[in-house]
Amino acid sequence: QKEVEQNSGPLSVPEGAIASLNCTYSDRGSQSFFWYRQYSGKSPELIMSIYSNGDKEDGRFTAQLNKASQYVSLLIRDSQPSDSATYLCAVRRTGTYKYIFGTGTRLKVLA
Amino acid sequence: GAGVSQSPSNKVTEKGKDVELRCDPISGHTALYWYRQRLGQGLEFLIYFQGNSAPDKSGLPSDRFSAERTGESVSTLTIQRTQQEDSAVYLCASSLGTLTYEQYFGPGTRLTVT
Numbered sequence: 001q002k003e004v005e006q007n008s009g010p011l012s013v014p015e016g017a018i019a020s021l022n023c024t025y026s027d028r029g030s031q032s033f034f035w036y037r038q039y040s041g042k043s044p045e046l047i048m049s050i051y052s053n054g055d056k057e058d059g060r061f062t063a064q065l066n067k068a069s070q071y072v073s074l075l076i077r078d079s080q081p082s083d084s085a086t087y088l089c090a091v092r093r094t095g096t097y098k099y100i101f102g103t104g105t106r107l108k109v110l111a
Numbered sequence: 112g113a114g115v116s117q118s119p120s121n122k123v124t125e126k127g128k129d130v131e132l133r134c135d136p137i138s139g140h141t142a143l144y145w146y147r148q149r150l151g152q153g154l155e156f157l158i159y160f161q162g163n164s165a166p167d168k169s170g171l172p173s174d175r176f177s178a179e180r181t182g183e184s185v186s187t188l189t190i191q192r193t194q195q196e197d198s199a200v201y202l203c204a205s206s207l208g209t210l211t212y213e214q215y216f217g218p219g220t221r222l223t224v225t
Contacts, residue, residue, distance in 0.1 A: 032212045043202055043216040044154070088154070092212055097142050098167055099214065103153035 001026055004091050006102035014110050019076040021105050023089030026070070032092035033065055033072045037085045038104065044088055048074070079109040113137070115217035117203050123223045124193055132188040132220045136205030143186050144214060145178060146202045154202065160186060161208060193224045 005024050013019045021035075032051055036044035050056045050063040050072065062075040072091075076083055086104040093100060116135045124130050136143050145157040156170040160180040171177070175193075180186040190197055200221050204214040 034213065036216075043200075043219045046213055046215060049213050090214075096167065097144075097159055097161060097206075097208065097212070098156065099144070100156070101146075101154040 002102075003027060003100045004089055004102040006087075006089055006105045008103060009106040010108050011105055012108045012110055013079050015079060015081060017079050017109075019079045019083065019107055019109070021074040021076075021087050021089075021107065023072045023074075023091075023102055024070055025072070025089075025091045025100075027091065027093060027100075028067075028070060029094035030070075030091045031094060033063070034090040034092075034099070035061075035063060035072075035074045036088040036090060036101075037083075038088055039085045047087075076107075079107075081109045081111045083107060084109045115203055115205050115215055117201075117217040117220050119220060120218065121221045121223075123225060126195060126224055127192055129189065129191045130193055130222065132190075132201050132203075132222070134186045134188070134203030134205075134217060136184070136186070136203070137215060139183075139207065140205035140215075141183050141208035142206045142214075143180060144204045144206075145186070145188050146204065147172075147199045148202060148219075149199045157188070157201075190222075193222075195224045198222055198224045 035047045038044045048063045060077045064073045088104045089102040144159040146154040175191045178188045200219040202219045204216045
């Protein structure tokens, strides 16, 4: 079992729709969770961090964390073609500064 | 302020040569990370520094790989006797460390071993 798992996609959504990206993790004691966006040929760019159960909203992005289910998700509202990228989920291991990244979900927003 | 910078942006080297990759973290960031990303694949953790100490070197693929950091500043990743399988993008990231754990990435160094 991978420590951080994501569906590789591609996930295709029409422009203006809500894109839902999911991530599960295996270390129950993980405390910090992050979503990054990576355009092809570019480095990852931080979108959001979340540390507590529940929802955290930032503009069109909402991160959701459920520690009991070991699940974190990212919702993108009003998806735009410019949102087309690979989205990486990252989890910080308990008691360390080490981060484990998922392999990413490729999102395609169709105009 | 300035973000994380890396140099060179691209490096082509012959198999068997040594290479040095440099990372300048965001000023004041105590934690620094190196990752490797092969084409079409995810991020592979290599090493991280807290200050100039490297508590976790578990990701270094072999003894041909080494890294050092000067204080809370520049870090250098050295690959000796490069092999073709070392071809990848090498990414550096930094974070404030104890106050926040958000990592910010540099643009990466694309290494090609011929």
